[in-house]
Amino acid sequence: MEKLKRIFKNDVINNDIRYRTFDFSFCFKLFILFVLAGVFFDNPANSINFSVFPLEEAVRVNLRPPIIMLGGVILGPIWGLVIGGVVDIISFRLWHFDLNYLFIFTLFTMLRGFLAGYIYNYLFKKFSIEAILTSIGVTHLLVSSVFIPVVLYYTYGVPLINNIQVRLFIQILAIPVYSLAFFYILKGMNKSKKLKNLHKELQVMLKFDDLTGLANRRSFMDYFEQKLSQVKDNSDKLSLLMLDIDNFKDINDTFGHQIGDHVLKEVSNILTENVRRKDLAARLGGDEFLVLLPNTDKDNAEKIAKRIKDDISSLDIFNKDYYTTVSIGAAALNRNDDIESLLKRADDALYKAKDRGRNRIEWMSKDNLSQTLKFS
Secondary structure, rough: OHHHHHHHHHOOOOOOOOOOOOOOHHHHHHHHHHHHHHHHOOOHOOOEEEEOOOOEEEEEEOOOHHHHHHHHHHHHHHHHHHHHHHHHHHHHHHOOOOOOOOOHHHHHHHHHHHHHHHHHHHHOOOOOOOHHHHHHHHHHHHHHHEEEEEEHHHHHOOOOOHHHHHHHHHOOOOOOOHHHHHHHHHHHHHHHHHHHHHHHHHHHHHOOOOOOOOHHHHHOOOOOHHHHHHHHOOOOOEEEEEEEEOOHHHHHHHHOHHHHHHHHHHHHHHHHOOOOOOEEEEEEOOEEEEEEOOOOOHHHHHHHHHHHHHHHHHOOOEEEEEEEOOOEEEEOOOOOHHHHHHHHHHHHHHHHHHHHOOEEEEEEOOOOOEEEEOHH
16 A cells, blocks of 8 residues: 555655656646657557568557657656556547557556556666666566457457567567667766756755855855845844854864864754744854844844753763853844944954853944843
8 A cells, every 4th residue: 555655646766867856747747748759659650560571460660659658767657657548549539540449458558658667666776777678678578569469369360479479579679779768868867867966965065064054154144145135124123143162172172073073063953953944053164153033133132042052051962071162142233234243243242252251142232332141
């Protein structure tokens, strides 16, 4: 039951060619493309008839089957199944209406798309020539060289053995060609996914600190500039916290840089846990951090700062032999503030906190007179 649910959710195991979100809209657009291509290639004018000497049976070969199988491979088995059914019904009405319609042939066409999609996406974990050859080869041999000859034999009396022999001969030639063509098509998609993932990684590197996962200085300043403009236009509040880990150099010298990095990560986790969706925490560099609090007045900024300070003081990294503390400088936006002036006041407040004994919070007012925040 779980496997069936996974198939209907299109939750594939093999994600190597899925370079974007395969939502319904995207899949439906590709579905239309595969249906149009499948119907076009089923036109008798686009087909080749093979007569293999000395066998008496002839086989019509066209590109409809590989188009349907490719649809199943790329989009998944359920989409492949639907593509096969729609292509078969439309093609019959357009090109073969003079023949007797057999629903079982439509089922086989649907099976072709489903089986190729299932083998590639659920039996293999990554893109490979083996995955392609197996999904195409097994599907094509079963449907074209076994199931269809049996139905033709019982329905129209077509000689079974001869038909199978001709079809096997054709498949020996066709399957490698189809597989090779699929390999290069999917290889292109796989390469596109790798390039897209690389682009995402570069975007992350440009925006986030690689050690802590917080925003880096550049992305913080971009966000700061954006929010500052918004709050000024709307006459809203904005507050800024600047944090510095107390005696961080002693931590590195005493316990080593590996422990120092661990402290940075733990402090970053606490910042992440205490900021809201609209807030932004960033690593300024070294052991310094910034927290931007849009739409936040002094009282609420004070509560957030105290919570951050207390949580960091509660860290038990050194088995109670050494406690990690931070000093915090706080500043709220004034009418004439810009980025430089607000950062300067937060920085001045941080120095005040350091000078007054560390492990404390200082609030810097407009006239640069510090106001100590008293906590129990």
